[in-house]
Amino acid sequence: MKAIVQDQYGSPDVLRLAEVEKPVPEDDEVLIKVHAVSINGSDREGMRGKPLYARLAGLRRPGNKILGSDIAGRVEAVGKNAKQFQPGNEVFGEMTGYRGGFAEYACTSEKLLARKPAGMTFEEASAIPQAAVIAYQGIGDRGQVQPGQSVLINGAGGSAGTFAVQLAKLRGAEVTGVDNTDKMDFLRSLGADHAIDYTREDFTRNGKQYDFILDVIAHRSVFALKRALKPNGTYFVVGGSTGTLLQVLLLGPWIRRFEGKNLRVLAVERNQEDLAAIIELWEAGKIVPVIDRRYRLSEAAEALRYVDEGHARGKVVIVVE
Ligand SMILES: NC(=O)c1ccc[n+]([C@@H]2O[C@H](COP(=O)([O-])OP(=O)(O)OC[C@H]3O[C@@H](n4cnc5c(N)ncnc54)[C@H](OP(=O)(O)O)[C@@H]3O)[C@@H](O)[C@H]2O)c1
Numbered sequence: 001m002k003a004i005v006q007d008q009y010g011s012p013d014v015l016r017l018a019e020v021e022k023p024v025p026e027d028d029e030v031l032i033k034v035h036a037v038s039i040n041g042s043d044r045e046g047m048r049g050k051p052l053y054a055r056l057a058g059l060r061r062p063g064n065k066i067l068g069s070d071i072a073g074r075v076e077a078v079g080k081n082a083k084q085f086q087p088g089n090e091v092f093g094e095m096t097g098y099r100g101g102f103a104e105y106a107c108t109s110e111k112l113l114a115r116k117p118a119g120m121t122f123e124e125a126s127a128i129p130q131a132a133v134i135a136y137q138g139i140g141d142r143g144q145v146q147p148g149q150s151v152l153i154n155g156a157g158g159s160a161g162t163f164a165v166q167l168a169k170l171r172g173a174e175v176t177g178v179d180n181t182d183k184m185d186f187l188r189s190l191g192a193d194h195a196i197d198y199t200r201e202d203f204t205r206n207g208k209q210y211d212f213i214l215d216v217i218a219h220r221s222v223f224a225l226k227r228a229l230k231p232n233g234t235y236f237v238v239g240g241s242t243g244t245l246l247q248v249l250l251l252g253p254w255i256r257r258f259e260g261k262n263l264r265v266l267a268v269e270r271n272q273e274d275l276a277a278i279i280e281l282w283e284a285g286k287i288v289p290v291i292d293r294r295y296r297l298s299e300a301a302e303a304l305r306y307v308d309e310g311h312a313r314g315k316v317v318i319v320v321e
Pocket of ligand 1: 039040041042044045130131134154155156157158159160161178179180198216217237238239240266267268269307308309310311312
């Protein structure tokens, strides 16, 4: 089959189209004919090998040579213990840990998949899994954002951020989105009440404080971050510099104990229940995946370059023909 392969970490130039073995499903896996795969920040990180956690599968060279975690497609074959799906079913899901989505076929655990609703395109479905689940757990399940709260989303114009803005508005919050200069109007079009350009303003130094912060691209010290939190406010980090994540892990409990501000790393759990809840919100017209551009599989390097250069508003999807 055709796949986009990377033999080393680096710029989008390390990505090449290659012929590789078609994967074979393990007993609890399904083999999917991929119709669409979306790009997440984690693909950008996996391509570059930065931050350090992006090298968990291979310190010097990529352990997983094929990027792409969020796929939508048709089940082609099922392992002997996989009971939930049958060949022909249209499914979507996140397969981080498996990767391999930038390809014509991919295998993953059936527990990571959900049925694609008939009215949802493969492209829309591929734009949902990782990004929407981060937002759903961050803003909803774990964050418990309440009506009237002031919420800041750092990295609001990217994959998870665009869902987080929509979900925070849905919960009645006053939302501030932070992203680059070109995305200010885009953030407002998503429903953000305020937009901050990170190239011109540091949200931890403008004197404002928030009830809740969801940070998808953290790089500041915990001391700066807690300054932006109201007393008893909550800060969740999902991705960013390893230094910030370690600081939040190590110092978060002390800050919580002595100052009441709650700084945590949000470890996102992938499960079918959250995908089902997100489908319900989509069916009710309450959230939409925002797709900026579509590329062919052979154009994956170009797609990653577009994302890497900071142009993408929401999601970029690779359509696999
Ligand atoms: N904790 C967990 O369990 C878990 C699970 C899955 C994924 N993750 C992580 O979650 C993160 C998800 O990111 P994503 O997919 O939403 O990324 P994304 O699509 O790349 O979006 C990131 C957004 O942040 C913007 N940005 C860049 N630098 C910024 C800055 N200094 N301040 C504010 N915004 C900035 C980017 O704009 P530019 O275009 O200007 O760069 C982009 O719009 C990844 O780090 C991933 O590894 C965590």
